[in-house]
Amino acid sequence: MPDFPLPPGSTIGVLGGGQLGRMLALAAARLGFDVAILDPEPDAPAARVAAHAIVAAYDDPEGLKALADVSDVITFEFENVPAAALDRLAELGAAVAPDARALGIAQDRLAEKTFLNGAGAPTVGFAAVDSVADLRAALANLGAPLLLKTRRGGYDGKGQIWVHGAGGATTAWKALGGQPCVAETPADFRREVAVVAARGRSGEIALYPLTESHHEAGILRRARAPASATPRVLAEAERIVATILAALDYVGVIGVEMFERDDGKLLVNEFAPRVHNTGHWTLDGCEVDQFEQHIRAIAGWPLGPTEALAQVEMTNLLGEEANAWRKLAQEPETRLWLYGKGEARPGRKMGHVNRLTPLPR
């Protein structure tokens, strides 16, 4: 283990070279760090702004060794990194943050909900589903409809299907490929909110203001922050996030997505053990954004301030929407972030804009 805090000039290793890795690399550079990116694709967006680029599969022992050799601390930018990769890095003596336990829980929807409830963070009702019989039993116990989700690998609304009754159980089970699943009761939410927060190596935590998030077709479309909410909801959101961070003995930035119900009750949908799309507004709305905050946390630096300096609406630019850069660059209230991706496939996150207005007084 290195001595923390890491001095400037140290190297931050990142598993994954997409836009989150790219924005982490830019933040690390501001603080005088070098960055090493491991990604299976050559010329990944993050690799093009990093001192070291390692092109290798996430479970390639040679690639992982090269990353460990050059890095003083290693993190990841997405949660589908194979757990074996983190095990291998640990064997090599690398310092990895967040740790393998946080990643492992986040990778498995059943483990995640079980962990959350155990830690005192409420969720929807759920049941493990490993067969059609399990699914029928869940429908009998929890009622219909249920949202059937694969335990692993789903993202942006993929890998899930509604089951409206026992008659649809077989079809739903087959539609998801007969994989281990979890069945969830409806959240009946009035809106979705998220909190991006950080925990440092000395255990201090810092929460960014509550964000209201809007999905379309399972993909985050817009996020607004700071979101207005009742004092009770704000306090409960803070309690839940602090509880999760402490229970995981977490180091780094986390994104916690929650449902707010009509009665003001909050249910945790999921957490991502990394910087998060609902925190992109902090890039232009806070003095220390979530990317610098993550670098500070994993490097053992003190966390930075998280107050909002403006009201921000973040909108993802999906697919060809990023082609509107000419128009967006002309809007004085719009800050444009483009990720350096080549092909504008439908639904692909190509960039985002933050639109700023003064905070209400």
Add this chain to the structure above:
Amino acid sequence: MPDFPLPPGSTIGVLGGGQLGRMLALAAARLGFDVAILDPEPDAPAARVAAHAIVAAYDDPEGLKALADVSDVITFEFENVPAAALDRLAELGAAVAPDARALGIAQDRLAEKTFLNGAGAPTVGFAAVDSVADLRAALANLGAPLLLKTRRGGYDGKGQIWVHGAGGATTAWKALGGQPCVAETPADFRREVAVVAARGRSGEIALYPLTESHHEAGILRRARAPASATPRVLAEAERIVATILAALDYVGVIGVEMFERDDGKLLVNEFAPRVHNTGHWTLDGCEVDQFEQHIRAIAGWPLGPTEALAQVEMTNLLGEEANAWRKLAQEPETRLWLYGKGEARPGRKMGHVNRLTPLPR
């Protein structure tokens, strides 16, 4: 010549790989551009955050060709790039901004002052000095003392000496090595101010607020912005900068350093045809900082807003001062920028901090 505006995915070439190039590279990445850095030193601070790093002398034809081949537009991060390099790039058909004329004028203090006066921008009195006899004639015509400066190559207070009378002429002339010089009358200023501004490819200009700058031993120590000033001084500063930009048919960001005298008269000291240390406060004090503004200008994009969002005091971290990063990282009002330089030589610019306070209402 490429079609402007350059689309995201284009490559910005930069001559020079120091901290200004590094911060240009970070800004370019935010807008989805790739960056190519040419610098004689391997592992230059900017090269470590760029997609392409070319290690070559500034006048190396192979290196310049490699830069031109990969770049859609080329700029420079310091003004001591040899003019021959820009000529070579022009021969290769590269688009260079700012252009060779602006660079050539800024490289020669005599040409610079002659240009400024011709454009209607006032300066101190001055005379060309190519011999001890010229220096004696200047003392007779302009009076004593005079500040003798080499026409080329001085920076951070180097290459200049005060001459207090004809008796000191020979000593002074020899002290500067008998090079072509310019002799200047004292500015008798009450303070130094600077304006960082940009001009786009369609001729539009955008000025950042006036900055008050404080030098120590010839090196910028602190800059405060927005600086308070009388409406007459603000208007005159704007007029002067707009005049210079128009007279140069300039494209990019410029830094114009001025003396403010007790009577409120402004005299231009010099301009730098590049992003400027007195503009580092914009990194945390404006929505679009001087680095993004320069990328926007040379890429043919519309210029961004330049209003100050906070009162900022920028302090350079020289030499071992950057070793205080632990303490600086703990200050909530302090934004820390470190340049990724190895050796903390005395006086070397290793980083800077921006300290923010709310704007006066």
